[in-house]
Amino acid sequence: MSVITAGARDSGVVTWRNLMNVRRQPDLLLGATLQPIMFVLLFAFVFGNSIGDDPGAYREFLMGGIFAQTVAFNSAYTTIGMAADLEKGVIDRFRSLPMTRAAVLVGRTASDLAVSAIGLLVMSLCGLLVGWRIRGSFLDAVLGYLLLLLFSFAMSWIGAYVGLAAGSVQVAQSAGFIWMFPVTFISSAFVSASSMPGPLKVVAEWNPITAIADAARDLFGNTARTGVLSQSDAWPAQHSALYAMLSCVVILVIFAPLAVAKYRKVASK
């Protein structure tokens, strides 16, 4: 059997194992679904009325941001999943088997991608309830979802690296989440980057989360009514889909090899 088919089979087996875990513990899905719902409702009704003149316009703006934030948080689930496998000795068993090394990571990121897709579906339904609509073309909407899933997958590899470096579930639980807050809030996910002061504005403009959120708004046709929440004129904002795509590729190119190298090293200390 060739290396590639063996790798695909091993990754498939690990993905199956992870998804069986999700099926047997449906509460694992709560984080991936309830949290975005909570964010949609909180931001739509708590902030929505104080940002801009038109609450409907803010909700329209908000959904792209919450989509981006939710898929970014996928990395935290990967972090915790990897750390838990490491702690329980599952990784040791995997490493003692004649299987493809990277399959544990591919399987983990693949199953988290599936969970992420469920989260996106639930969140879209919740968005529809608060008045959000897809106003662009069908093709653009499909591209929008694909871009979100690609970003989710890329973030998952950062999460895998963090989880392997964390060493324990306790550390992973805080390490996995804590860096997500500044990363997602210093972006145009919830407010326009152009409203932020000096240095924060620059960070937000070049933050991949901004690009993902802006690209999602574009592809879902949610930019027409946003008024005061208009995008900045920085290059990433003007080319959000391209910059978002590039960000995903760069993250994958950096973190996939890092995570694989960490995986090789981590249990052989």
Added chain:
Amino acid sequence: MPPPASSIAVRAEALVKTFGSTRALDGVDLEIPSGTVLGLLGPNGAGKTTTVRILTTLLKPDSGSAFVAGHDVTKDPDAVRRSIGLSGQYAAVDEHLTGYENLYMVGRLYGMSRTDATSRARELIGRFRLTDAGDRPAKTYSGGMRRRLDLAGALVAEPAVVVLDEPTTGLDPRGRLDTWEVIGELVADGTTVLLTTQYLEEADQLANTILVIDHGKVIAGGTADQLKAQVGGERLEIVVGDAAELAVTARVLGEVGSDEPGTDQNQRRVHVKVDTGPKALVEALRRLDQENVAVLDVALHRPTLDDVFLALTGHVAEEEPAAEEDPKGRKKAKTR
């Protein structure tokens, strides 16, 4: 008759491994003839787990060489992994998968087809007496059942060499007996086994040959009987009701024992080393009865790991910080 060199299943020479300033392994040699069981006996932190992790390719030695089923662990780790089954100190069972699914997954990861992995998993579930529980998630299993499932996982690919790292640590007595029985069956099948343990009794029950390891060095080796002979067998203790009977008791124990009896006047106790265990006990009681000595209490102490260590090294088997041997994070997994 010593086996020819070709039937050596595992051979390690001069293995050295340091973690920071700790020399976890300081030149370990071992050899396991095919179809035999080697017990690696030592306290926490002695280097047992480090040895196992090197032989199972989870860890690279700083120096030295090791071959498992003819394959070099550092140069051809994949071939080694295809030849071994590992059952860890912490049962690496996925508790949300059923017993059957756990074994199916391992089979698939050994490269078996779906059909083969399915039938092999079913077969092992039956053989390890998990049939009734096979389709329940493993988290509903008792400690002994989990350990059996973990052992079954090590056998999925019918490996030439099975490595059992402290298979009964953390089990209650019943789970321990249960696990011994399963390992005993394994051994009867002619599988080569490397077993690590902290319990002399366990090595005695299961292993053909025992290596005693301490501070990263092999300090003694031989059969259980040979080791016990070094320790001096068991110790028989008799407590009598009347201090006046101590002299006659000491005389009788001197006759059945293998060294000079010792007497504790305050406790009215006499003790002696014996080589024949319960037989010596029965004989001593029979003779004391003939002498009309009223025996209050009697005890036969089997040699413990501490006795072995005391005899071999002159120091007691000390508990060392386990972190030296366990990579970070693994310690916390020991919750069940």
